[in-house]
Amino acid sequence: MMENTQTHWCDPLLKVENLVVEYAVGRNTVHAVSDVSLQVARGETLGLVGESGCGKSTLGRAVLQLRRAVSGRVLFDGQDLTAMQGDTLRQMRRRVQLIFQDPIASLNPRRRIGDIVAEPLVISGVKDPEQRTRLVRDVLGAVGLDPDLVMGRLPHEFSGGQCQRICIARALVLNPDFIICDEPVSALDVSIRAQILNLLEEMKARYGLTLLFIAHDLAVVKAVSDRVAVMYLGRLCEVGPSEQVFATPAHPYTALLIEAIPVPDPDVRPAESVAVGEPPSPIAPPSGCRFRTRCPRADARCKEEVPELRAVAPEQFVACHHPLIAPG
């Protein structure tokens, strides 16, 4: 491993260890997150990619303890969040914020923008109204909104892109260390999406943030992430530096996701039916490797044995018995 990467791994801001999250649906159990371990270094953006139902949002919520894990640990700045309760947890949550996919639905339609953005301050005990107003004005200005024009208005007066700016302002107002962005741009139009992605990058630099960026769109994830983690049906398939993973994917599923992206160039013919079948149900995931039912490389071993995450290149890890690049 390279020296500079060694140093930042000594002290990750977030460390998820063997996390298992399950929930009951009727008499069945959904295996949403199964034995996932990952870490996010200080100042880094980790992109978490996967299709719907792969457990990426559940993982994000489990980090915040909005959904309690069955087993495993979530270490934030060295402290185990899964062991925390009540006030201690609430104090810790000031440092971790969440931005959701649907910006309009995540704002209370009957409250004014000024109050919405000030709410985290109220909850965390900033008692001085003047101080609150000052902080709210600062953060609204930072996300590109004019505080004088927006503070007295209601969410319905704003477009989706502007509502997402308001959500970002609300997440930033407590000056957190870590933000979990759960599909922050997938509900937005292409032209607005680019504005919000650029804003997130700006805010990351300005506030010294560490981000967990959850999305299904690989191109979007690549645009903002230092490293990417690919999930499939509750398990991690591959983790590595963004450029490396996109240039030389090791997991057949990662390769499939990359090939499936439509390229805006008529000279690039779309690959004919790259993907076979659909993801199986997380209620009864396949034995062994969960991707084996759709994988062109699957054999008997994939059915028997769960592949462990192992290094195939510096910093690149894959959970596959037959990776596309030979283990190094």
Next chain:
Amino acid sequence: MTEPALLSVEGVAVDLPTPRGNLRAVDRVDLQVGAGRTLGVVGESGCGKTMLSRAILQLLPKKAKLSGRVMFDGRDLASLDPESLRKLRGRSLAVVFQDPMTSLNPVLTIGTQLIETLQEHLELDSHAARQRSTELLAAVGIPAPEQRLTQYPHQLSGGMRQRVAIAIALSCEPKLLIADEPTTALDVTIQAQILDLLAREQRRRHMAMILITHDLGVVAGRTDEVAVMYAGRVVERAPTPALFKKMRMPYTEALLAAIPKLDAAPHTPLPAISGRPPDPTRSLKGCSFSPRCRYAAGSCYQEKPALAGSDAPDHQYACFHPIGAAAGIHA
């Protein structure tokens, strides 16, 4: 094209009354689609692309006012009575929507819905209709079609439901299929499968298709011609290869540039389009894109540019300062 187009949209405008005044959702659009051809209609939400497809299908909201003419297969659709229109839709003019649950009936089995369509439009007896339904489901890539016929829409995944919706749309061998954001609700790997399926069935049936999408990436490899819409109007229209080779309208260029590229390094700032689309209830004097356009000057704020041809006859754009003109290519 020497033969008359299968579909010809002539000066179509759609006006919707709203509490805030008249909303012109579609503003004098002209389009043609030849038999067996694919037209991509690209634009962001609110640009009028869905209203345009509804105008073609004569399925506009009751209060909407439609002007202009929609000629399909030699007939003016506005002049048809509801009964002949109903016969036409589903038979030679079919549609697939973004969310298959809006077009599938949740309380009827897949089989009932398919068989009903076949019996209604093709007058097949129940045995033949059942046989045909099984074949159709197999053709759209649904495993164990025989069993699926007895299932309800909620028992299928999103991708499978969209396949069923496509099977129903294709069941009567339509001449034109309107696919309105057919893959937007689906995952990427499933999106590729559905687009492949549509392309394959289209070739096999020599069917014309209008593919409506917000994603320039989707139209690039899968259409013959592209029309880009902005604020209710077609602002650029060209054969697909020509369009991607040389975009003239600044909006098209900006839209393409705003898509994150896989080959760009992480943390490369995206060339975003500033601002947002205009309020459609307020009419703008000049070009609707002028407030967001980096080339806008003088006349752009005064009058609306018409969609007009250029040096290439098939390539039309509505812009006073098209890209490439400043470099002396086009005076």
